Amino acid sequence: MSQQIKRTVWILTGVIVLLVLASVYMVFPQLRGLSQRNMHIARITEDGEVLYEIDLDAVDEPYTLRVDGKDGEYNVILVEPGKISVQESNCPAQVCVKMKKISTNTMPITCLPHRLVIQIYDHYMIQDDSVNDHE
């Protein structure tokens, strides 16, 4: 009796292991010779309204953006390859300027008095390397 249960346990465990292996193979495209490109999109919003969406990986030369608010407030945003930061602002606390340059989605840059938020979003793109080679 217990011998039979043991066999059932092995079979069931085997089924789970097979399912998991097959899924891992399908979830990670790298295993199938496909590569995954992680796009970093910086989204700049003022008062919840999206002003800019910038693909940080596509930036070649650093440049600045100036965001002007209604009552004369402004932020100068420095866009560099792979990272983004606030260079200048006329807000009192200067929290946004003092924050380090961000390159990941962990911490957004926020300028609370100007209601400005810069957040990086990850966007995954799966591409077939074998197709790209022929281009």
Added chain:
Amino acid sequence: MSNRFFTVRRLALTGIFAGIALALHVVEGFLPPVLPIPGVKLGFSNTVTLLLMIWGHPLEALVVLILRILIGSLFFSQATAFLYSLAGGISCYLVMLAIGKLLHNRYPVLISIFGALTHNAAQLLVALLLTGSPGILVYAPLLVLSGTGAGLITGLAAQFTLPYIKRIRF
């Protein structure tokens, strides 16, 4: 029909366990989602179903499950979510019952993993029927992985709760 099954004691216990399952269900809903994919969740209230099925009575587990789904979706979600919950819950229950019979109700972790996988598969199937787009099948491998993980965790939770549940006379 005489209520030989639902004695006063069992009725009270069923109510308590339905409450526990509902509380787990609601608290889990407050947690932030791990992955931005619908259907990836822990399913902690399944621990209650599993415990009742193994150490209580399968019928009691079914009553608690249906109560939890009914009340849970009445208060906390939309009509379609009820359909997903019901399909996932009932098929999970049936498979856990079958696997439990095979294993003589031992190895709760294995039973739980199979339950979670069935739950996810059923929900994906319902989504397929409702939306009619086979594109959502790309979620299948992810749901297998998340289901295995969730089943493992809830199964272990059930196993660790066993000594305490066993003190209750059903």
